[in-house]
Amino acid sequence: MSSQQQFFTITASSIYYIQAEMSMPIRHAWKMISRDHSNVFGELPLQGEDAAVVVRYAEPGDGCPEWPEAFCLRFNGRVTGQQPTLHIVGRDELGIVYGLLYYSRTILGVDPFWYWAELRPAKRELITLPAVDYVSVQPKVRYRGWFVNDEVCLIGWKEEYPPTEEVWQPVFEALLRCGGNMVIPGTDLPRSGIHHKLATEMGLWVTHHHAEPLGAEMFLRAYPGKQASYSEHPNLFERLWRDAIEKQQHDRIVWVLSFRGQGDKPFWEDDPAFDTPAKRGALITSVVAKQYDMVREYVADPVCCMAMYGEIAELYKAGHIEVPEDIIKIWADNGYGKMVSRRHGNLNLRVRALPNREDKGKHGVYYHVTFHDLQASNHLTMFPGRPEFIAQELQKSFHCGASEYLLVNCGNILPHLYTLDLTAQLWQAGMTDVEKHLYKFIGRQYSFQQAQIAELYRQYADCTIAYGPNEDDRAGDEFYHHPARQIMGHWLQGRSDSDHRLIWAAGERPFVEQVRWFKEKAAAAETGWARLREQGVVVTKLLSEEEGKRLQVQLLVQIELHLSGCRGLIAICRAYEAYLAGLYPQAFVHASQAVWSYTNGLHALREAEQGQWAHFYRADWLTNIANTIEHADTVRKYLRILGDSPDMFLWYKEYLMPETEKYIYLENTHRNPLTDDELARRLEKKFASLVDGLEVSWK
Structure with missing residues (x-):
């Protein structure tokens, strides 16, 4: 030139x-x-x-x-x-x-x-x-995109339901700008919504949830009252499938072939006649073949896939399911980024979830950078593991031949920009230098303090709670809330036996030891989160107002959710220990501290709802911080009834009333008891000043 x-x-x-x-x-x-x-x-x-x-x-x-x-x-x-x-x-x-x-x-x-x-x-x-x-350079992955799943924040962000184009357009635009070409646009939304239509209009391939093969309506919605049994009602199932195919036949569709039960569970739970792996595999094989033939009646050279998820992967690996070679087999991580089978309650087999070398045909991956499982998953916060781990697992998947398809669970988008950007780099190039990628990501958004901000991101994973022996056993925001509510419920039900719902984390041991396990895990992490928050606040003050707000919305709110969650969980565990010791006033204070700590997390969400993000977190129905606060408030009210009833004045008299007044006051001059918060604050100061060992669990 x-x-x-x-x-x-x-x-x-x-x-x-x-x-x-x-x-x-x-x-x-x-x-x-x-x-x-x-x-x-x-x-x-x-x-x-x-x-x-x-x-x-x-x-x-x-x-x-x-x-x-x-x-x-x-x-x-x-x-x-x-x-x-x-x-x-x-x-x-x-x-x-x-x-x-x-x-x-x-x-x-x-x-x-x-x-x-x-x-x-x-x-x-x-x-x-x-x-x-x-x-342009050909992407490593042919079909690549997002599953907009557990998207309650997107659903509750605006008043209209189902979400309108105002919500969906920025989602699909960001996906296209990241080089994605495929989407599952939401989870079980009303079919009257615009999500499917807008996705196809914008040029995206649409695929389906594995529990909704071919994108068909759920059987029990279409035929309420009938048994959801394919052996009894094959024509009704096939009518739903045909209707779905006819409706979508002219769109870009990656057709999902599958057969699971209603509500995303094994079908034999509703159809007990299939009582052996061979019977179950034979039915799935025949149903998938039928669905495949039906799609090909309407679509020339359709793109079809089948999720190797849960029980289907187990049946397939055991040789009970046959899949046509040109159907893409989709392998899933466990929700925490590791390509092994997911944990179900307390069962965690960790079976390898990748194709074997002899497994021919096309393969792909369904991968979570966000997850919801009522245990330790990250819903409102970033992926809790190191980004190098994400890169390692996806690169390993590509090496095993699973590079035809990559569907990333993107949740509510906003809390997960960093990991979504990282996975987009991986589906494009097949590999990445994680450190260089981080600096580029930070450099795109911040004019100053880039090294310091990168360090905040780098330390984030180091601060998360390692609750198990595996590298992917790292806790997200739900760890502080679902187990805490289970602890409080088990306690107030008067039970002291081991809570089976907590065995996955704390093991099968007496309830008091399970509670102590959670307290110790949270206490070990609290200092790191407090230090990281302090560093983040310092960096924010050195940024412009615009960039400081960006750092708050993208990262500091998540750090606060971890810190407040740690402190809330510690406090409710201490409340239980004090309760067992018969120290009801001290237990009441600890329960109040749990209310205050969890409320700090809720306040962090409210502070992040600035400008265009107004009301973004109001539909926090999954982690559900407000629900945890209500549980903790119920616990402290229960404790006050135990020790301060009926007039809610006994603790004031015992611990707070001046000695000169304690034995001469008149009952009719003390008719306005302190509120729970005011009483707890004053008792907190009182107990903190004691040195005689009155409160065995205070520190």
Whole structure:
């Protein structure tokens, strides 16, 4: 390229020519580019044939790769003294979409998570860059995307239900900007919602939950009162499947073939006639074959997959299920990032969940960077393990041949931007330098203190509770809440036997020892979280107001959820110990401390709900911090009834009333007992000043 011909300039008045037909996916992509151009230059883009940017399908001689979704940027018409024309060339419809979004990212400077990170592109009067051609690199994974699962925050964010385009459009846009092409748009949402339609309109392949094969309606919803038995009602099941196929036959669909029971459980729990692995495997094999044949009646060369999940993986590995070779077999991690079978209650077999070398055909992965399991999962907070672990597990999966498909459980998006960005890098390149990726991720969002912010992210995983012997046994936010509520319920039911619901973590031991185990785990982690929060607050004060808010919304709120959760769990365990010792006033104070600590976590969510995030966390129905607070408040009220009833004045008289008044006051002058909070605060100070060992569990 000669020196006179090496630069390309784009300005507010530059003209775009969309030569390709304005299909719905291209129309949506153009809306994104129009908004991006306007955000950068302050004016909507112009359209016309005398254009600086031409958008079109590939032609012979373009050198655009032959693989699906490929694109390239070509600078044509380089004549001395003349501005070259940028041609954004796509092999197919999605190729054009990705080409436009590559232009947005690399030339207009729009971040893939611009909306979720509140990261507006820099204002410019003109952009000048070398006119160097670009050819896209084929992604490592053919079908790659997100499962928007356990998405209660997205559901409750706005008043409308099911969520409208206002909620879904930023989700699908971010996925496309990350190079994704596939989505499960939500979990068991009303079919009247826009989620499926909008996803297909934006060019995404839609796939299905493994409990809803072919995207069909649940049997018991369609036929309430009937037994959900395929052997008894094959025609009814097949009618639902056919209806789903007919409705979606013209969309981009990765068809899920499967057969599980209603409510995402083994079908034989409702159909006990299938009482052997051979019988169960034979039925699944026949049903999948039937579904496969039905899809091929309507769709030429359909893309089909089957989830090797739970009992299906066990039956398949035991040789009881046969799967046609061109069906993609999907292997799942355990919810904590490890490619082994997931824990069910207290059963944790950890069977390897990857194809064997002799297992031919196509394979893929369903992977969790967020999870909900009523035990120790991360729902409101980031993946609790090290990012190197995520990279290691996915790279190992690709090495085993599971690279045709990668579906990442993305939850509510906002708390998981870092890990979603990391997995996008992995599905694109197949590998990554985790340290370099972290610095690039931080560098995109913060102008200063980048090393310090990177260190906060780096230390995050080191602070999480290691509750078991395995590298993936790391606790997320639910660890502080579901077990705590189980402890409080077991306690108030008057039970002292081992709580079987806690065996997965604390082992099968007396209840008091289970409680002590949780207290010790939380106490060991509290100092690290407190130190990390202090570091985060210091860094935030050194940032601009905008970037400080970004760090709070993306990271500090999560640190506070861990710290407040640790302290709340410690306090409720101490309350139980004091209760067993007969120290009801001290137990009452500890239970009150649990209320206050958990409330700090709720306040952190409220503080993060600024601007566009107003009400984002109001539907916290899964971790459910408010529910934990109510449990702890019930415990302290119970304790006060035990020791301060009936007039709620005994503890005041014993511990707080001046000695000069204690024996001469008149009952009718003390009719307004202290509130629980006020009494607990004053007792807390009183007990903290004692040195005679009155409260055995105080420290």
